[in-house]
Amino acid sequence: MKYIYLIFFSCIILNCKKTESEKLSADAIINSSINVSGSDKVDSSVIDFDFRDRHYSAQRHKGKFSLMRLTIEAGKDSILDVLSNKGFDRYLNGKEAIFVEDSMKVKYSASVNSVHYFSVLPYGLNDKAVNKILLGDTEIKGENYYTIKVTFDQDGGGEDYQDVFLYWINKETFKADYLAYSYEEEDGFGIRFREAYNERYVKDIRFVDYKNYTPNAVSVALSDLPKLFENGGLKLLSKIELENVQVN
Incomplete structure (x- = not known):
């Protein structure tokens, strides 16, 4: 009987290790998102x-x-x-x-x-100056998302290398449905939250438009924006709409 228990617990341990090893990295998630979006x-x-x-x-x-x-x-x-x-x-x-x-x-x-x-997007998220970190999962409008934090090296990161981004990648489709970022300009500090909509593929490349939101206070953490979004705590500033998209 004891051998049966040993086999049972061994299977549990091995399965746990297998589950841990199968967890996706931030790089793997972004690579999958690039693939399904045709960004390659x-x-x-x-x-x-x-x-x-x-x-x-x-x-x-x-x-x-x-x-x-x-x-x-x-x-x-x-x-x-x-x-x-x-x-x-x-x-x-x-x-x-x-x-x-x-x-x-x-x-x-x-x-x-x-x-x-x-x-x-998500083209560009594999550039050498890009740093990616996988954070905890997030639920938005009943869908489950990977949360990827993106920062930039000063060398090669451009003038806005201090900007910080969060991308929410759908765990089923691997599409980037939401993103948020903080930025610094001469006139101050700002935060934006974007919701993708009007998805279409042109020559196998995914294009979306965005609804562009901002919180009432800049002291809000980027990770809190999805909850504020769902609870109506964000203000719609503008829409980012691309027209007459052509690809050759």
């Missing part, structure tokens, strides 16, 4: 879309990139901002790059990069 195709693509009366275009190929924003002003002047591996340039009415002060280059670069960054 972004690195060899040309993506165009319109956002808030401006046209955006991104060309990426094996680590090289050119992120563009075209603005047509009321006076019919066209301003083309280009952020690439070489830096930032601005063109006026199709002419050669015009002089831009360094302080403004930083501002324009961050603005262009931000729109392109959010447009193709």
